[in-house]
Amino acid sequence: xxxxxxxxxxxxxxxxxxxxxNALAESLSTLSILxxxxxxxxxxGSVECLAKVLPENGSSLTYSVxxxxxxxxxxxxxxxxxxxxxxxxxxQGIKIADPIxxxxxxxxNLGQVTDPxxxxxxxxxxxxxxxxxxxxxxxxxxxxxxxxxxETFLFNNPEQGTLVDMRIDLNSRRPVTMQTYLAGPGDVGxxxxxxxxxxxxxxxxxxxxxx
Amino acid sequence: MMQAYGLFFVLLGGAALALISFSLSExxxxxxxxxxxxxxxxxxxxxxxxxxASARNFWMMGALASVMSFVNxxxxxxRSSGGIxxxxxxxxxxxVPSVYGIVLGAVSLVPEWKLKEKLRRQPSGVGPRDAxxxxxxxxxxxxxxxxxxxxxxxxxxxxxxxxxxxxxPSLPFKPWAWFFYWPAVLIILGGTLAFVLFVxxxxxxxxxxxxFALTALIGSLMGVIQVLLGFAAKNAGNVAIGKIxxxxxxxxxxxxVGLAGMMLAGAPLEDRxxxxxxxxxxxxxxxxxxxxxxxxxxxxxxxxxxxxxTPVRK
Numbered sequence: 001x002x003x004x005x006x007x008x009x010x011x012x013x014x015x016x017x018x019x020x021x022n023a024l025a026e027s028l029s030t031l032s033i034l035x036x037x038x039x040x041x042x043x044x045g046s047v048e049c050l051a052k053v054l055p056e057n058g059s060s061l062t063y064s065v066x067x068x069x070x071x072x073x074x075x076x077x078x079x080x081x082x083x084x085x086x087x088x089x090x091x092q093g094i095k096i097a098d099p100i101x102x103x104x105x106x107x108x109n110l111g112q113v114t115d116p117x118x119x120x121x122x123x124x125x126x127x128x129x130x131x132x133x134x135x136x137x138x139x140x141x142x143x144x145x146x147x148x149x150x151e152t153f154l155f156n157n158p159e160q161g162t163l164v165d166m167r168i169d170l171n172s173r174r175p176v177t178m179q180t181y182l183a184g185p186g187d188v189g190x191x192x193x194x195x196x197x198x199x200x201x202x203x204x205x206x207x208x209x210x211x
Numbered sequence: 212m213m214q215a216y217g218l219f220f221v222l223l224g225g226a227a228l229a230l231i232s233f234s235l236s237e238x239x240x241x242x243x244x245x246x247x248x249x250x251x252x253x254x255x256x257x258x259x260x261x262x263x264a265s266a267r268n269f270w271m272m273g274a275l276a277s278v279m280s281f282v283n284x285x286x287x288x289x290r291s292s293g294g295i296x297x298x299x300x301x302x303x304x305x306x307v308p309s310v311y312g313i314v315l316g317a318v319s320l321v322p323e324w325k326l327k328e329k330l331r332r333q334p335s336g337v338g339p340r341d342a343x344x345x346x347x348x349x350x351x352x353x354x355x356x357x358x359x360x361x362x363x364x365x366x367x368x369x370x371x372x373x374x375x376x377x378x379x380p381s382l383p384f385k386p387w388a389w390f391f392y393w394p395a396v397l398i399i400l401g402g403t404l405a406f407v408l409f410v411x412x413x414x415x416x417x418x419x420x421x422x423f424a425l426t427a428l429i430g431s432l433m434g435v436i437q438v439l440l441g442f443a444a445k446n447a448g449n450v451a452i453g454k455i456x457x458x459x460x461x462x463x464x465x466x467x468v469g470l471a472g473m474m475l476a477g478a479p480l481e482d483r484x485x486x487x488x489x490x491x492x493x494x495x496x497x498x499x500x501x502x503x504x505x506x507x508x509x510x511x512x513x514x515x516x517x518x519x520x521t522p523v524r525k
Contacts, residue, residue, distance in 0.1 A: 002408055009402025016437075021457050023388040024464070027285040028458035032519045034295045039522035136294040138270035158292075170452065173522070 030143055033151065034134065036173035042131040053120050054194050065124045073125050085117050089125060098195070106119050111201040120180075120196050133157070133211070138164060150176065156183065162195065175200050216371075217276050217308030221315060223367055224272035228474055230360030230385060232482035233261055245322035256331050260485055262323035263493070266316040267478060267501045273312015275470045275504030278463060280305035281373050281512050282389050286375050291442030291482050309509055358478075392457075392464035395430055399468045418497035420477030424504035427469020431511050434462035436484070438518065459515050466508035473501060 021029075051063040059079060061098055066074045068206060075087040078190035088095040093112065097104040107113060110125065123133050141163070145151050155164040157180075165179040180196035229238060241258035244250050250258070284301030293300070359360050372386040406422040438456030481497055484490045 001404065005404040005408060006402045008397045009405065012394040012397030012401060015397070016461060017458075019453065019457060020394060021453060022460055023385060024392060025389075025453075025456040026280060027288050027453050027459035028515070029296060030461045030520055031285065031288060031295060032456065033452060035299075035520050036522040038295070133297040134294065136428050138294055139292065140295070142289070155247050207242060 030140070030153075033168065033170070033173065034140070034153070037168055037175065038131045040172070040174045041127045041134065044127040044202070047127070048203075049121075049124050049198050050201070051124065051196060051197055051198040061120075063121045063124075064082055067127055070128075071126065073122065075118070075125065084128050085115065087113070087118060087125075092194050112166045124198065172202070174202050213238070214304065214307050216485070217280060218311050220276045220279075220367065220371060220470045221269060221272045221311045224275070224364060225269045225315065226347055227360045227363035227479065228268040229261070229265060230363065231240065231475075231479045232264055232357075232360075233257075234354055234356050237261060240352070241322075244326055246447060250332060252333055255326055255333075257486060259323050259326045260332065260482065260492075262319050262326065263443065264478065264482055265319035268474065269315035269319060270312045271311040271470055271474050271505050272502060273480075274508050275374070275514060276308030276312070276371075276473070277305050277378065277509060278470065279368075281307060281515075282463065282467075283371070283375050286389055290378075299408035299516075299520050302519070306509065307339070309505070312505075349407055358395075361475070379416070390467055392460045395434075395461045396468050398433075399426050399430050399465055402429065403472060407463070418477065418494045418500065419480055420473045421494070421496040422476050422499040423469050423472035424500035427465045427472075428504065428507060430465030431462045431507070434458045434465060435514075437461065455485075459518060462511050462515060470508060471505070477498070493495050500514060 012035075016170065023200055026200045046069075047067045049063075049065040049067075051065065053061040053063070055061075062078045063073075064078070068074060071089070071091050073089040075088075075089070076083050077087075083099050084095045088097070089110075093106045094110065095104060096107065096113065096115065110122070110129075114120070123130055134155075137159060138157050141154045141156050143151055143153045144153040146167070149169060150167055151170055152165060152167050155166065156189040157164050163181045163183050166175050167177045167180065168174070169176050177200070178196075179200075180195055182193045182195055233241075237257055237263065240254055241261040243260040244255055245262070281302055284298055284305055288295070288298050315470075372390055376386055403419070403426045404421045406417070406426065410473060426505060435458075438455050441451055441455035441488060444454065477497070478501070481490075481493055485492060
């Protein structure tokens with residue numbers, strides 16, 4: 001009995017020191033990372049998201065989304081290196097401009113932005129919007145550890161019928177890249193067609209901006 | 212819905228634990244005595260024990276339900292339609308069953324106090340201990356009710372653990388992987404066994420409840436230390452997160468195994484010792500263990516909750 005007791009304690013101790021993880025530990029780890037990522041995105045000061053829409057046919061569109069301040073975003077849509085549309089989101093409202101036709105319209109809220117050119121990046125218009133999607137809309141489908149510093153999370157975005165693949169820097173807890181795919185039948189990787197590719201460039205946090 | 216299941220879990224679990232320790236006739240007599248029917252001192256004393264045991268069982272069932280509900284909320288991460296915010300809500304709501312446990316426990320203590328007072332006022336004829344001692348050897352532990360109680364309790368636990376997997380067939384069917392973190396299970400069981408062996412000849416009077424509570428407390432504290440070391444470590448992102456998560460799983464699993472051990476082994480054995488007159492009443496150590504440890508487990512759940520939802524940056 002004494003031997004059994006000692007054997008159980010020693011085995012348990014060795015397994016614990018060996019860093020064994022079960023499903024519960026995996027879930028705790030994943031949830032902790034996602035909450036931190038969400039907070040980092042929400043508290044972001046100046047971030048530039050460079051996005052590229054990958055169409056099946058025709059020329060691709062590139063987007064530069066700059067989160068300049070809380071509630072302030074500057075968006076440029078380019079086709080073949082030419083700016084074709086801009087969107088200025090601020091506390092005063094939303095201004096949409098067409099530099100080619102030299103027109104400008106103002107709208108009150110994002111729900112009134114119906115131009116299909118902007119639709120692929122509507123989730124990226126501010127840190128709050130992206131964090132809200134991550135917190136409340138997207139369903140986690142899986143995650144994969146790339147190395148000790150980066151982990152990839154796969155989400156299902158049921159609103160748009162897409163899969164979102166987000167690569168996270170585990171030290172800073174910030175997204176590095178994001179890929180969006182049309183969800184194929186059975187969501188098998190080979191059948192996924194990429195529609196949007198985003199790279200995040202993080203500069204400073206909000207608190208640092210204020211000091 | 213989850214809250215309703217929590218109430219069902221606490222009520223049915225409390226009933227199962229009552230069946231493990233008491234016969235149907237003793238349970239019936241306890242209700243009659245609570246309703247004001249007179250009885251012999253020995254019978255009233257058994258009824259007192261029943262109501263105290265009920266309070267203990269409901270309180271511990273509430274804490275166990277909270278632990279299981281907390282784990283099930285974490286298990287819903289990949290199928291929650293409300294994202295991680297819904298998982299956090301589920302984790303926070305997991306504390307509700309412990310409120311049911313406290314309320315039901317308090318309700319059970321009322322008849323116990325009244326019967327104790329009645330017992331104190333009764334003229335002393337045959338002493339309660341003598342009456343209990345006279346029935347020593349006539350009470351077999353494995354009665355029909357005991358077996359039914361154990362089966363009911365195990366089915367209830369298994370159903371609660373399996374239920375999330377039935378609603379999500381895509382999940383790999385491994386309910387045990389969520390509740391049993393093997394390092395914690397081995398250390399708690401081994402530690403409890405070691406406690407009993409150290410006590411030696413006095414083991415007959417040793418409250419197994421207290422042994423489980425102490426080892427589970429030690430295990431949980433080990434987990435807390437590991438969490439703190441994880442935060443202090445200068446490791447790369449994933450290594451640090453992994454260590455902290457494993458330590459949190461260790462804490463939760465220690466609490467789960469400790470509570471289950473107290474309810475399935477410690478409490479029934481002690482109830483039997485009182486009923487057969489081997490001890491006068493549940494020991495103070497045991498009472499402290501079943502009063503305090505569930506509360507400690509709930510505090511650990513709250514700490515884990517805050518550790519998970521609080522953004523951390525290395």
